[in-house]
Amino acid sequence: MNQADFPLLNTTHLAWLDNAATSQKPQAVLTAMTDFYSTTNANVHRGIYRLSEQATAAYEAVREQTRQLIGAASTTEIIFTSGATAGLNLLANALSSYVLKPDDVILLTPAEHHSNLVPWQLQAARYGAKLEFLPMRTDTTLDLATLANRLHDRVKLVALAHIANATGTVHDIQTIIQQARQRSIPVVIDAAQSVPHRSINVQQLDCDFLVWSGHKMCGPTGTGVVYGKQAWLEQLPPWQGGGNMIRTVFLDHATWNDLPYKFEAGTPNIAGVIGLGAAIKYLQTLGFDQIQASTETVYHYLLDQLATLDFVQVLGPTDRTQRSSIASFVVPGVHPHDVAQILDQHNVAVRAGHHCAQPLLRQLAIPATTRASVYFYNTTADIDQLVIGLKQVYSTFHGYLSRTNSGAL
């Protein structure tokens, strides 16, 4: 549905199935950004002139939209960043310096995107802390049977994805948050693959921090959000220094601005945030129930179609309630780069590689996968195009499948 709203989808015959990497942008977002630059462009939180006040008002209005989107208590809890990676680095730096001591533990999962692993590795090395990982079953679901023991006394931080980007596996974050809460351990949720797809309420979830990107939810690249509970954000030190984040600066020290500005150093991506606001409005006008329903219809069709291809193996749980929008698969005997290249010849865009989750694929003993990921604007025709391409993969490589020195499996 709604492909007509998306100029790129409207003018090509492209089956865009790389939504887990980035979404396409509706005209409303492009128009909002062009309008901003054409009529309202000025720096924010600075000028005494009217144009700056208008730009500031427009920028801050998106903060309120974002607060509503995730049900946060206050706009002081909404920090704009350049993306989920920047948000996770912000939290890794600020939280680690506040809570970590030597031999403390950061608890993660083996399925994290590198952006929710490497920042913690850097901080663990800095503070002499260690990383531990929740156990994962071979179907990539988390085994939470021993969760109480995993949340032992040395664990000072928990960070994990709501939905794993490489496989689409939905993690039971509610259980993990509840048990961590009982032990007063802060939890960081990487929601990059969930906020675009489903209605999230941070007060119901009761997570301490939630991070996501704007560009996977129809917004422009270079936008992202960190939600943090006010009580936490007030205690944490700033990460980056610069303009806007200060209250008073002396030659040898400085004091910090109020929330959320303490965490927004420098001129923000103002037009990007305006575009993000247009994206949120666009998605909310469609309604998240409708977005989820449309996506699931196409997603289930995708899984059904892949199941009919006996030369394709889909990774992840068989229980569809534990999956979301992503199908990561292998064609034994054919390297994912060859699969993706033949699909490209059929105007189907998918991702092939390690999906920034090398430890996960190493644990599964797979060098790389092909990943198709859907969003609400995809149609069953896009999936049919994918299936035609996959049949071409089979006919091209027929007789070459499952060779002993093959690339996949």
Add this chain to the structure above:
Amino acid sequence: MDIYQEQILEHYKEPHHFGELANASYTRHEVNTSCGDDFTFFIHVTDAGIIDAVGFTGQGCAISTAAASLLADDINHKPLAAVLEYSSDVMLNLLGIPLVPTRLKCALLPLQAVTRITQPPL
């Protein structure tokens, strides 16, 4: 032009010189971490500096595997000094197919192993 031509697929199916060389003078392992392509080249060099035996092991996509096979054929019986100077163009000419920039890494990984084969391991 379809890059999956018969020659490429034949080399992928039955790579020439596939296997380890027991008495190798030089070996070199190269990995493309972005896709998991992984090749080790083995060569034996005569006192006169001529490559007189080639082998390779590993796994990769059709393009990188065919490239390894074609390159192994090409360098056999050539002077090592000349092979160490091979440019990307030599490899692309051997493959004879048009490649998009992201696939160049696939195509050139075996060449990287061969042209670095006398260097100390990483």
